[in-house]
Amino acid sequence: MAYKSITFCYFILLLSGLSSCSGKLDTGSINIENWKKDRNGCLGLRLQDLEEIKELKNTYLAKNNQEIIITFGRPDRVELVDKSQSFFIYFLEPSDRCGGKIEKEPLKVLFRLNAINKVSEVTVTTLNP
Numbered sequence: 001m002a003y004k005s006i007t008f009c010y011f012i013l014l015l016s017g018l019s020s021c022s023g024k025l026d027t028g029s030i031n032i033e034n035w036k037k038d039r040n041g042c043l044g045l046r047l048q049d050l051e052e053i054k055e056l057k058n059t060y061l062a063k064n065n066q067e068i069i070i071t072f073g074r075p076d077r078v079e080l081v082d083k084s085q086s087f088f089i090y091f092l093e094p095s096d097r098c099g100g101k102i103e104k105e106p107l108k109v110l111f112r113l114n115a116i117n118k119v120s121e122v123t124v125t126t127l128n129p
Contacts, residue, residue, distance in 0.1 A: 025063060025071040028052050036073040041091030041106060042098035050092060050124070053109055057122035065117040075111075079129050084115040087129040 030052050034045040041047070060068070068088055069075070075088035076095065093106035105126045112121040112129070 023067065023070065025060060025067050026056070027071060028056050030056075032071070035090075040076045040095040040097045041093050041108075042095075044094070046090065046092045047107070050107075053092075054124055057109075057124065060111065060119050060122050063119050065113055065119075068111055068119065076108075081129060085120075086113050087111065088113065089129075092124070 030049040031045070034043075035049065037043065038045040065088070072090060076091050076097075077087075077089040079087045079089065081087065088111040090109045090111075091106050092108055094100065094102065095106050095108075096102055105128070107124065107126050110121075110123045110125060110129055111119050112123070114120045
């Protein structure tokens, strides 16, 4: 009898562990291979998916930071605003890290993360956080 209850507890623990793992998010028609290749927006490949990211941005609310990283790759820049929020920045247009001189602030996607690393806002903008 004790063996069955230990097995049942182990099964529940295993099941809960598997269900809490982060996975890829729905990206619609965004070409994720191109997105990940286009670090800092230098190649201009991310800009092709601008309309799709605008349509899907609200679906990423309340997702955790690991889901964002698994889906979109490592952010181009991470900015810590204070202890309770940070931003993941993905450039859609070439940034200052592309080697050329930029004349205007590049277009970017900002994922605002709260203190528990959940997305609280997604913005497509040229403004800095």
